[in-house]
Amino acid sequence: MLRIFSNMMTVIMLGVMLGFTLGSGGAYAHKDATGIVKTRMDGFKQSQQNFKDLIRAAHGNDYDTVRTLSVSLTEWGQQMQQHFPAGSNQPPSEAADTIWSDASGFAKAIDDYINATQDITAAAIAADKPAIMAGIKSTSDSCTSCHNVYRVK
């Protein structure tokens, strides 16, 4: 019980963090974006919304919805690389040069994210709530650690 409670607190905290930190700046940056930069910003925005909805569904023990959303988060991860062609960091992009100068590190950050979202899917199929919560935590960590190195704020 205590463990479930503390997991829930973690997830509530994550929801708050996602709303305020990842969400800020996005709408502003969006305004003048065009082409591939706009496409990927929209993709990240959508993934943020999907992740929020997934957290809500996990609270509500709606494992089917959790699975549908974790699969779409995985699919976004599989497409992420192709949204960063060389030299596509023109304003208002927040993409850091390290995406191209450290391409293998960026690829690994994508892999970590994909693996974390796949852990959620496996946990949702097993209807294993603590594992879903753990997968949400590692997915959130993978967003943050990629942003720390590969996104300029």
Ligand code: HEC
């Ligand atoms: C492998 C790296 C990586 C991962 C993983 C990642 N992001 Fe990002 N994210 C980026 C980069 C790079 C940008 C900046 C793109 C740009 O501005 O061109 C970005 C931008 C964003 C934006 C701003 C979009 C806008 O409108 O400007 C949001 C919101 C976002 N990410 C949310 C998330 C969330 C939520 C997750 C995890 C579920 C996540 N990201 C995972 C690299 C990543």
